[in-house]
Amino acid sequence: MLPWVVRRTRLPLLSLRCVTCRAESATAARGRFRVNANGKLLDVWLLVHCVSCGRTSKLTVRERATVSSFDPNDLHGHQLNDPDLVAATLLDPAFARRCRFTLDWTGAWRLDAPVVPLDGWPVQVNVTFDDPAPVRPDRLIAHRFGLTRSEVLRRVKCDIPLNRPTSTAFTFTVLAED
Structure with missing residues (x-):
């Protein structure tokens, strides 16, 4: 059985309406968080920018949260703009629903596969x-x-529909030509 792995090459683009140019333009994560303190409460945003006009916007990660409610590693990652934490936040389906965006994976992945005998x-x-x-x-x-x-x-014989997008592991068999 040959192993194929689909890997991310960059962060996917976001489909999100820009407040400046009003286009349903793709926005790209800048890979940065903004952390703001207000007394003992913290706000954390993920910064994104519009590909069309370049305007930077903020997507709320945490709002008015006490410092003690943060995992210390996450708080440190937010402060250092940890790329893995940026990716994890961006790929979180609950975050996407809350901020009303979808991900555009076009050109953001590659297939690592061995040569087929x-x-x-x-x-x-x-x-x-x-x-x-x-x-x-x-x-x-x-x-x-x-x-x-x-x-x-x-x-091809496969246990999932071949013409629907999937992001879960699957196995298939390619039969010899008739």
């Missing part, structure tokens, strides 16, 4: 994801094996 049909492949990058299995398989999508639908 040409004489070893059928080929079994296990696909795993490092991050929840939604990909259509039929396009992924067609691209890697150099097949058309109709050939993929004919020759």
